[in-house]
Amino acid sequence: MSTNTREQFRPPNHPNEHFILTTVVGSYPKPKWLNRARDLYHGDLDVTAADRASDEPRGGFDVDVDFDERNWQEAKDDASRLITLEHERAGLDAVVDGEMRRNEMVEYFAHRIAGYEFNGPVKVWGHNYFDKPSVVDAVEYDETWLVEEFEFTNEVASRPVKVPITGPYTLANWSFNEHYDDGEALAYALAELVNLEVEKLVEAGARYVQIDEPALATTPDDHAIVGECLELIADGIPDDVRLGLHVCYGDYSRIYPEILDYPIHEFDVELCNGDYEQIDVFSEHEFTKDLALGVVDAHVAEVEPVSRIKENVKRGFEVVPPERLTVSPDCGLKLLPRKVAYGKMENMVTATREVEAELDAGEIEIGEAVSKAD
Structure with missing residues (x-):
């Protein structure tokens, strides 16, 4: 997996000789009107007779008692268009629609995979519930996802558009398994399905696919299972398709350097939230993949200043040279206020372009990573 897949994402009018790829992990805050449209479509809004009779919009949303599938699809299309263009306005090199059509990263896919069923939400912590699915039969690829x-x-x-997709290990680990001998067998079966989906995406023109495996952060001893799943996913995928792996915050020393054997181009890590305490983990062995580094904190509702983000970007040069660095938020931004999420992206792009210009001018010492790459 040494193929250079990143130059295809350089904008034709890029202002600097150096190019550091900017993107987002995936999720983004949904417009409030989309949540109201969802509730209206599912019949969850408490619409009274008086509301229906009134000419005034209810809560800023025109009540349509016949809000059907066509209306709901149009609302999702509008939100996807809005957020995609918002990402472009912020200046991102590779954009995502913010996962406007997805409700939750396991549930969304489980509804589309034959062999899953739902039996109601389970309590996960505090007052939070998760509609945890059960695998009750052999999983099968029934429709494109x-x-x-x-x-x-x-x-x-x-x-260019990046496609985040929940990985098979997380799909297996965050489900009840009532059919397969163990979770490992279920993960491998799901990996075969993810491979089929990635093939379909590639046929449709996708050239940047990110596998999300947040479950690995909590069960790092299963890194070999994730590696086998990735081998199944990557089988037959063209070399010019960029494959990334995102793993949320955890003890990376328990999966590094083993992840260097994964058939991926890019490893996406969440280090900003931990003030880069673990960055030395990736310097103990030569980092042979591209590094996707979180440079703004997805868990803090403040927009970091450009000056601070620039210093965070430079931390990546302790591991890889600039031509192998991608920058993004630490994780998905969906829980933040939308204004804050946009500000983080905008400042992240500005900081990255300024770092590139300083690299062009020879003003930045990039240190040991360059000699390793040479």
Whole structure:
């Protein structure tokens, strides 16, 4: 997996000789009107007779008692278009639609995989509930999961589109297994399905696919299972398709350097939230993948200043040279106020372009990573 896949994402009018790829992990705050549209479609809004009779919009949303599938699809299309263009306005090199059509990263896919069923939400912590699915039969690829989402976003976007997809290990680990001998067997079966979906995405034109495996952060001893799943996913995928792996915050020393054997181009890590305490983990062995580094904190509702983000970007040069660095938020931004999420992206892009210009001018010492790469 040494193929250079990143130059295809350099904008044709890029202002600097150096190029550090900017993107987002995936999720983004949904417009409030989309949540109201969802509730209206599912019949969750408490619409009274007086509301129906009134000419005034209810809560800023015009009540339509016949809000059907066509209306709901149009609302999702509008939100996807809005957020894709918002990502472009912020200046990102590779954009996502913010996962506007997805409700939750396991539930969304489980509804589309034969063999899953739902029996109601389970309590996960405090007052939070998760509609945890059960695997009750052999999992099968019944319909495409993300191809229509990608095709719509790709038509809207003028920049390359990245496709985040929940990985098979997390799909297995965060489900009840009532059919397979163990979770490992279920993960491998799901990996075969993810491979089919990635093939369909590639046929549709996708060139940047990110596998999300947040469950690995809590069960790092299973890194070999994740590696086997990735081998199954990557089988037959063209070399020019960029494959990334995102793993949320955890003890990375328990999966490094083993992840260097994964058939991926890019490893996406969440280090900003931990003030880069673990960055030395990736210097103990030569980092042979591209590094996707979180440079703004997805868990803090403040927009970091450009000066601070620039210092965070430079931390990446302790591990890889600039031509192998991608920068993004630490994780998905969906829980933040939308204004804050946009500010983080905008400042992140500004900081990255300034770092590139300083690299062009020879003003930045990039240190040991360059000699390792040479």
